[in-house]
Amino acid sequence: MNRRGASGEGIVTLYRVILISLIALGILGISSVSYVHYIDVKEVEAHLMYVGVLKCLAGSEGIVNLDFFGSEEKKENLLKSCGYGGEMSRFFVRATIYDSSLNKVIEIYQGDVGNLWLKNFFEKVKMSSGDAVKRNPGYYKNSVPLDVKYLKDGKIENGKIDLEVFVNAE
Amino acid sequence: MAMKNKRAEVLQSVLIQIALVGLVMVLFIFATADKINARGVKQQVLEKEIALLIDSASPVMEFAIDKKSINGVISDIKLDAGRVKVIVDGLGSVKGYPFFTRYDVGVRSEGNKFVIRVE
Numbered sequence: 001m002n003r004r005g006a007s008g009e010g011i012v013t014l015y016r017v018i019l020i021s022l023i024a025l026g027i028l029g030i031s032s033v034s035y036v037h038y039i040d041v042k043e044v045e046a047h048l049m050y051v052g053v054l055k056c057l058a059g060s061e062g063i064v065n066l067d068f069f070g071s072e073e074k075k076e077n078l079l080k081s082c083g084y085g086g087e088m089s090r091f092f093v094r095a096t097i098y099d100s101s102l103n104k105v106i107e108i109y110q111g112d113v114g115n116l117w118l119k120n121f122f123e124k125v126k127m128s129s130g131d132a133v134k135r136n137p138g139y140y141k142n143s144v145p146l147d148v149k150y151l152k153d154g155k156i157e158n159g160k161i162d163l164e165v166f167v168n169a170e
Numbered sequence: 171m172a173m174k175n176k177r178a179e180v181l182q183s184v185l186i187q188i189a190l191v192g193l194v195m196v197l198f199i200f201a202t203a204d205k206i207n208a209r210g211v212k213q214q215v216l217e218k219e220i221a222l223l224i225d226s227a228s229p230v231m232e233f234a235i236d237k238k239s240i241n242g243v244i245s246d247i248k249l250d251a252g253r254v255k256v257i258v259d260g261l262g263s264v265k266g267y268p269f270f271t272r273y274d275v276g277v278r279s280e281g282n283k284f285v286i287r288v289e
Contacts, residue, residue, distance in 0.1 A: 013183055017190045024198045037211050041218050048225040049270065056272065083272035086252025090268070170268055 042138025042167045049165045050140045053093055056082035057108075057163075058144070063156060064097060069108050078110040092116065092166040100158045115168055138167035209261040212241040216256045220247065220286065221269040224254070227288040229273050234283040247277050247284045 057064050068074065074081045078095060079088050092111030099105050115137070122136045141164035216235075223233055237244050242259040249255075253266035269275075277286045 013187060016187060017194075020191055021194050024194045028198055028201055037214075039211075039214055039218055041222060044222060045225060045270075048222065052225075052270075052272065084270055086270060087268045088270070091270075170265075 038134050040134070040136070040138075042136075042169065043140070044138070046138035046140035046165045046167045049091060049093065049167065050142065050163060052084075053078065053082060053095065053165070054144065054161070054163055057095055057161065064159075064161065066097065066106055067154075069106065075106070075108050076110065078108045080110065081108075087170070090168040090170055092164075092168075094162075094164050096162040098160045098162070100160075102160070105159065111166070115166055118168065119166060135169050137169065138165075140165050209242060209259045213256055213258045213261055213263060214267075216241055216244065216258060217254045217263065217267040220254045220256065221267045224249075224269040224271050224275055224286065224288065227271065227273070227275075229289050232285055232287045234280070234285050237282050237284065244284065247286070249275055249277050249286075 069081065078093050079091065088110065092109070092113060092115050094107065094109040094113070096107045097105045118135065118137050119139050127133050127136070141162070144161045144163065220235065227233070235244065235247065244256060244258050245260065246257040247254070248257075248263075248266075249269075250266065252270070253268050255263035255266035257263060271288065273288050275286065275288050277284055279285075
């Protein structure tokens with residue numbers, strides 16, 4: 001091989017190495033932006049919000065004062081009525097109170113009920129990896145037994161609370 | 171003889187290329203592995219832990235966070251517009267993580283700890 005040919009091959013090799021390095025750096029750049037290990041705490045947040053709202057509603061005596069939620073504004077702003085501030089748009093919280101015959105007495109809520117489709121979607125479509133998993137919402141629902149009482153028009157009656165909390169990705 | 175030399179040169183060139191590609195790939199793998207354990211993850215852990223502690227706290231509760239821990243060196247903790255922002259190993263927090271509480275929350279620096287108080 002003559003000298004010109006050798007130097008030509010050297011340039012091609014250098015060009016290839018630079019190209020491969022650029023591709024590798026490109027992949028690294030993209031992965032460093034898109035890949036951050038995600039720690040999901042939405043389910044825990046749903047539990048904590050459930051406990052907080054239940055404390056707010058029933059207090060330490062286990063009596064829900066329905067007269068407090070008399071106005072539509074308070075009924076539709078459960079979290080605000082409980083004193084929660086800040087970013088509440090990720091939450092959907094709904095408390096349904098029944099009497100002892102399980103007739104619905106009142107529904108107090110905050111947030112967009114339409115968000116629940118996301119929970120149903122993730123229940124039907126199981127995903128264990130990928131970016132979409134981050135979108136899997138946190139959800140907790142529980143019924144408090146019938147010994148919970150509620151105060152309405154000055155009278156204390158036995159009843160039951162169904163409380164559900166939905167937490168969307170931030 | 172000339173043919174043999176040419177083959178040797180091609181082989182040498184291919185070997186050099188493979189070695190260089192291998193080197194680049196090793197660097198890439200190390201950089202990715204480093205990213206997995208990076209400051210961003212430590213920051214995420216701290217921010218979410220603190221947010222959950224605030225979420226579950228009752229009034230007059232205090233909790234202390236060491237400035238130096240296994241998760242790195244924390245230079246500042248901010249509670250800004252309902253979000254916890256932690257600066258760890260010099261990495262500033264862009265978004266932070268949201269917390270929810272019905273109570274007032276404050277943070278103060280006290281010696282080698284940050285103290286978060288709910289009241």
